Amino acid sequence: EDKVVQSPLSLVVHEGDTVTLNCSYEVTNFRSLLWYKQEKKAPTFLFMLTSSGIEKKSGRLSSILDKKELFSILNITATQTGDSAVYLCAYYQGAQKLVFGQGTRLTINP
Amino acid sequence: GAVVSQHPSRVICKSGTSVKIECRSLDFQATTMFWYRQFPKQSLMLMATSNEGSKATYEQGVEKDKFLINHASLTLSTLTVTSAHPEDSSFYICSAAMASGFPIYYNEQFFGPGTRLTVL
Numbered sequence: 001e002d003k004v005v006q007s008p009l010s011l012v013v014h015e016g017d018t019v020t021l022n023c024s025y026e027v028t029n030f031r032s033l034l035w036y037k038q039e040k041k042a043p044t045f046l047f048m049l050t051s052s053g054i055e056k057k058s059g060r061l062s063s064i065l066d067k068k069e070l071f072s073i074l075n076i077t078a079t080q081t082g083d084s085a086v087y088l089c090a091y092y093q094g095a096q097k098l099v100f101g102q103g104t105r106l107t108i109n110p
Numbered sequence: 111g112a113v114v115s116q117h118p119s120r121v122i123c124k125s126g127t128s129v130k131i132e133c134r135s136l137d138f139q140a141t142t143m144f145w146y147r148q149f150p151k152q153s154l155m156l157m158a159t160s161n162e163g164s165k166a167t168y169e170q171g172v173e174k175d176k177f178l179i180n181h182a183s184l185t186l187s188t189l190t191v192t193s194a195h196p197e198d199s200s201f202y203i204c205s206a207a208m209a210s211g212f213p214i215y216y217n218e219q220f221f222g223p224g225t226r227l228t229v230l
Contacts, residue, residue: 034218042203042221043154088153096142096207097169098219100153 002027004089004101012107017079021104023089024071033072034098035063036088043088046074076106084108113137114206116222123194124230131189131225133204140206143187144219145179148201160187194229201226 004025013019025033032050036043047056052067060079065072076083086103093099113136123129133143142161146154158179160166166179176198178190187206191198205219 036221042205042224045218045220048218096144096159097156098144098205099156102153 002091002093002099004033004091004099006087006089006101006104008104009102010105010107012109013079015079015081015108015110017108018075018077019079019106021074021076021087021106022071023074023101025089025091026070027091027093029094030067031092033065034090035072035074036090036100038086038088038103039084046087079108081108081110112208112220114140114204114220114222116202116204116225118225119223120226120228122228122230125195126193128190128192129194129227131191131202131204131227133187133189133206133222135185135206135208135220138206138208138220139184140187140208141184142207143181144205144207145177145187145189146203146205148203148224154203157189191227194227196229199227199229 007022032048034048035046047063049065052065055062055064060077063074084107086105088100088103090098090100115134117132144159145157147157148154156169157172158166158168160179160181162181162184168174176192181187201224203224205221207219
């Protein structure tokens with residue numbers, strides 16, 4: 001059965017720390033893996049990864065996919081309190097259905 | 111660009127009434143829209159996929175007669191929760207995939223801000 005497993009489920013760090021969030025997957029007919037950030041409302045898109053080993057970067061956030069070991073990581077450097085959120089990874093099941101992991105709740109303390 | 115709106119953002123209704131939630135893509139055409147439900151401290155679960163001009167495809171366990179979906183145009187999909195009960199209280203989120211000519215799994219989905227439904 002296809003699935004994604006995120007770890008850790010919860011993480012509390014101090015402002016300025018660097019964090020690494022993990023998403024391992026078992027997906028037949030894998031096409032892409034997506035990362036979203038969810039604060040109080042709906043998820044906002046961060047990255048879509050389709051190719052192994054190519055890092056995607058946006059400011060202090062970066063992500064990479066390893067298709068051999070079947071995981072992706074999301075890195076956040078120099079964390080700020082505004083980075084506190086639930087981070088979700090997701091994959092496409094079939095052509096259209098986006099399936100989400102359970103999320104990592106990240107809390108950044110000042 | 112790529113903004114999706116939902117209306118209302120919050121609704122409280124009495125048990126047995128019906129509630130309609132609108133999802134609009136504001137600056138792009140969306141051939142496909144998706145409806146998700148999220149319970150507290152849980153992840154998003156897809157309820158149904160809505161294609162413009164055709165019947166929605168519902169996920170297993172989602173009652174299509176209870177959650178009516180209409181995708182009347184390339185920019186509007188509606189979800190009607192009929193005869194709502196307290197257990198239907200949840201956060202309902204729509205998303206839209208841009209009509210780009212590429213398969214959906216090559217594109218991100220743009221999410222609306224969500225509608226919090228409370229059924230008393």
